[in-house]
Each structure stands twice: as structure tokens, then as C-alpha cells.
Amino acid sequence: MKVLVADKFEKVGLDGLKALGVEVLSDPSLKEQALEDKIREYQPEILVVRSTKVTAPMVTGTSLKLVIRAGAGVNTIDVEAATKNGVAVANCPGKNAIAVAELAFGLMLSIDRHIPECVGELRRGRWNKAAFSKARGLFGRTLGLIGLGNIAQEMVPRAQAFGMRVIAYSRWLSPDVAGALGIGRCESVDEVAERSDFVSVHVSLNPGTRGMIGKSFFEAMKPGAVFINTSRAEVVDTAALLEALDSKPIFAGLDVFEDEPATAEGTYEGPMKDHPHVYCTHHIGASTEQAQEAVAIETVRIVEAFVKSGAVLNEVNTAKSGPIAAVLAVRHDGKTLGAVQKALVQMGFTPGEAEHVKIPQGLISKIALDRVPGPADLRALRRVDGVF
Template sequence: MKVLVADKFEDSGRRGLAEIGCEVVYEPDATGDELLAAVERTSADVLVVRSTKVTRPMLERGKLSLVVRAGAGTNTIDVEAASERGIWVANCPGKNAVAVAELTFALLLALDRHVVDASADLRGGRWNKKDYSKARGLYGRTLGVLGTGMIGREVIRRARAFGMNVVAWSRTLGPALADELGVVAKPTVTEVAAASDILSVHLALTPDTRGLVGDGVFASMKPGAFFLNTSRAEVVDQAALERAVKERGIRAGLDVFAEEPAGGSGAVDAPIFALPGVIGTHHIGASTDQAQEAIATETVRIVGLYKESGRPANVVNLATKTLATHLVAVRHYDRVGVLAAVFDCLKRGGINVQEMENIVFDGGKAAVARIHVDRVPDVDVQRSLRTCTPDILDVSVVAL
């Protein structure tokens, strides 16, 4: 199995891939047309990326069957195009959770204690102890957390260590989980914003979360409250955030933002950082040695499982619900050609198979094929299924 690694990737990960029998092609600087050419030239089976964009042409022109995002978010991969071609897309969720939570608190503390401006003044030869002595402190403050996945939970754990109160919102946050996490659950994002001294975003980017944090949320925040985003820039309406900074004195710490450059270095034009009270980092939430080693180990595990079984772990693009309306259960002798005959009957009836499994009984003489189909087989199709081969023992149809 050939693996093309098209991003910076730990030595331990490359060694691990080689140790499980993969041929590793390492082109960490390949992007755009260069990456497209590399996919075609290498005929790689697997592509591993971190932040590099994976486009439809890359998925259509090569032999890729698996794309692994060495990280959590898959918004840089054309998942729709991959799904259309039956290409697995997998990620490494949670392996960067501690790193992102640590950066979240680095931004929070830097905002509260004016670390960025104070350091800039010292470098410029200016002493201003009077102004920089003003800080609110974190103990007893209320942190609002949007998203209680792995990263959100690590942030909550650290907030409690600082003696903070925590309110939270997530679509999956019920009373039992809220009690387990030690937080107060709120039914809406705006109610979390209204109750918080600091609002921190830890949401995956989905169609439902895109632009979720906008004017209504910022209007609900207390004047002068802190806002933190170490998740995805697209979750936040940045124009609304800029208005909130100017009009309501919101102070912001951002690891992600709308004008973020695509490459690892170069010029950046992000007017939001010219506003007073806004600080930022360079989308480095997952960039610790610990996190990258954990992600490399998980990437090797995903590829290894795929190499051994044909099915990787952590797949993000499988259908949660198919078009299947009925289950056809075919009990049969486990012999050559039985399933081919069954599928031929379904094909002649214009019936498409959505999912199937063939369960073999002890001794290997008999099996049951469980076939999910997109419409009910009529009487003629059912009759043909029962008579297409003498190895069929029984056929039943159940509506799903």
C-alpha cells in the first residue's frame, strides 16, 4: 500500500507507516497543482494531510481510496467529492484536545493580564506598570462554553481548576452529562452568552454551525466580556465580532480568523487585529509536540486497520441513513454463486442494494444474507429469489 504524506508529519509517524509495510512518499510542501501532480504520479492509495486542501480533481484523477486528516476538522477536504467516488475520509478526533484547551487558556490569560501589549511595550523600551496592573482575574468568573466535545471538556476541566463557574451549550448536552461535567446547561447559545464573563467556542464546522455566532450572540454578551475562538473561523460572523469589539468593548482572543493565509508563512491582512482588545495566534491550537505525536500514532493506526481489514477507523463520510426501505433476508447454503444469483434477481427487478452482510453459521454450511434494498421486491421478484438456485432455503422481506 502506497501512502502519500503531503504535509509536515512526525518522523515517528513516517516510521510507523513503513513498519506496517507501507511505501511512504513524503512531499510535505506539495499543495495545489503540485499535490494534484503528486497524486497522479505516485498512484498513491492513501493521502495523509494536516491543513493542506484536498480538492475534487485530486480525488478524481488519482487512485486514492483513503484520505486521512492528521487532525480533527475535515473542512479542508472535499468530503462530498470523496463520498461520490467511494473514497474513505478519516480523521484523528480528540488527539489535539489538550493542546487546544491549553492555547484557549493562554489566550484568556493573555487577554486578562494584557500580556501581548505589555510585552510589546517592553520591547519598545516603555514601562507602564500603572495601566498593566489592571486585570479582572479568573477565579469566580463565569466561562461560557459552546460545544462539549473532547476539546470543550478539556477546557471545562481547566476552568474548574481555576475556580471558575461554567455554563455550556451543545446539541448533545443533557442533564446527566451536565452533572458529570459540573456545568450548568443552557438551552440556547444566546443564553450562554448572556450568563458569561468569557465566551469560548469549541464547535465543529457544519452547515448548522456556520455563522452561528453572530450579532444576536454578541448583543447578548456583557459589555467588555471576553470572546475566545480556537475552533473554526467560519463558525463566527467576523463582521459581527468586529462590530461588537468597536461598539460593546468585547475583547477577543482568536486562533482562527476569516483572512487566515493558506500557507505556513507569508503576509497577512486581517484588520480585526488592528482593533484594540483583540489578540491572536497563527492557527496553532494543535501544534504541540505531544499533540502531533498522538496524531501521528492515530494516523498509523487508521492506515494499519485499513491495510489489514479494508475498513479504516474514524470515518466521517459514511451515510447515517440510506435510501433502503426494506430488508431482504435470504437463508441459503453457503456455496459458490448463490449471492451472485440473488443479486442478479434483484438487478432484473430494478432493485438497488444499499447495504448487505452475509452471516455464516457454525460449520460453514449455511448462511443468511441480510440485504437492504431501496424498494419492496414484488411477488415476481420474490418468487425468482426463491427459485433462482436450489441452494436457497428461505426468503423473507421486512419493511424498515
């Protein structure tokens, strides 16, 4: 079996792939037409990418059976085209969560304590303690989270360690889950904006989240509040954010931008780079050694399962399946999700998108279903080992 790696990839990952006995070709320079041509020439069954875009022609009439995104988001992959052509798409959720959470707090602290300006002034030989001694601090402030996936869950204990109150909005956040995490629950994104001193966005990009942060959200933000986005630029109405930054005293810390360069180096001339209330980084949220090694190891695990059994771990194609009729919440020991999903399939369900929340005893998994489970279904699930 052949594996084509079309992005920079950690040595531990390349070594792990070769140890599986597969043929590996690594060429980080492959992009667009060059990548499509190489796929047709080399005929790999598996393609591994990070930020490289995977387009419909690359998965149409080619040898590919599996595309792995060495990261979490799959918005750079044409999942719909892949699904139509029988190509599975998998990702590595949660492996970069700590790194992204760390950057989000770095942006929060940088804005609150004016760290970039302090550095710049001192490098110019200017001492200005009077100007930079004014900061609100994080202790006692309220952090609002939009989304409650792996990254947001890493935000919670870090915020609590800073002495912050945490509130959150997630379409699947129930009172019992909020209570287990020790956080407050909001009914809408606008409520989060209204109640928070800092807001941090942690949602994946999909049709339901595109543009979800808009004018009413920014109008609801408190004066002096800080908006952080390390997820995807497209979940925010950029025009509404710019209008708010121009019209009221709020700040933004951004790691993602519309029309950002697709390459590691390039030119960015977007409207955010010169705004005095915006603190920018270069889409580096997942870029720590710890995160990239974890992603590489997870990628090897996905390839190994596929080579040995044809199973696709962390498959995202199924998340695109039909309308959601019900959301099933299952408390389990954290090792039982596969058994739960297998049981659901045996009962005739098609499990869809899933969201998992860590609790001291394990996980609460919320799984989208294509029909409403009956009492007999629920009794059968309770008999699965590891389900509470």
C-alpha cells in the first residue's frame, strides 16, 4: 500500500508509517495541480495533508481510498466530493487542543497586559511604565466560550486556574454537562457576548457555524471586552467585527483570517493587520512540537488500522449524513465509545456527528442519530460494558 504525504510531517510520523511496511512518499511542496498530477502518477491509496487543499479532481477517478487530515478541521478537504467517490476522510481531533488553548490564553494576556507594545517600546529604547501599568487582569473576570469541543474543554481548567468564571454556549450543552464541568450555560452566542469579559471561539467550520458570530453578537459585547478567534475566520462576519472595532472600545485577538495565505510564507494585506485594537498571529494555534508529534502519532494509528483491517478511525464522512432526529447523551468510562457506536449500528441507527465532554468519571458523548431511540434501545445501550 502507498501513502503520499503532501505536507510537512514530523519525523516520528514518517518513521511510524515506514515501520508499518507501507511505501511512503513525502513531498511537502505538492500543491494544487502538482498534487493532483502526483496522485495520478504515484497512485497512492492514502493521502496525508495538513493545510494543503484537497480538491474534487484529486478524489475523482483516482487511486485514493483514504485522505487523512493531520489536524482537526477538514474545511480544506472537499469531503462531499470524497464521499461521492467512495473516499474516506479522517482527522485527528483533540491532538492539538492544548496547543490552541495555550495560544488563546497568550492572546488574552497579550491584549490585557499590552505585551507586544511593551516589547516594541523597549526595543526602541523607550521606558513607559506609566502607560503600560493599566490592565484589568484575568482574575475574577468571565470567560465565555463558543463551542465546547476538545479545545474549549482545555480552556476551562486553564481559565479556572486563573481564577476566572467560565460560561459557554454549545448547541449540545445540557445543564448536567455544565454542572459536571463547573461552568455556566448560555442559551445563545449573544448571551455569551453580553455576559463575558473575554470571549473565545472554538467551533469547527460547517454550514451551521459559517457567519454565526455577527452584528448582534458584537453589539452585545461589553465595552473593554476581548474577542478571541483561534478556530476559523469564516465563522465570524468580518465586516461586523471591523464595524464593532471601529465603533466601540473592544479588542480582538485573531489567529485566523479570511483569504490568509495557503503557504507557510506569503503576503497578507487584509483589513485586520493594521487595526490598533487587533492582535494578530499567523495561524499558529496548533504549531507546537507537542501538538505536531501527537497528531503524527494519531495519523500513524489511523493508517495502521486501515492497512490491517480497512477500518477508518475518526471518519468524518459519516458526520455529513442526513438530518438529525435526536441527540443521544451517553455517560461512559471513556473507553466504550466504539462499543456504543457498534451497538447503535446493530440496532439500525446511523450515528452521525459526535461531541465528547470530559468528566471525572470518563466522558459524556453526545451522538447525533437519524431516528429517535425507544425505551428498548436505551435499555440495550445501558447494558454495554462501561456505560454508566
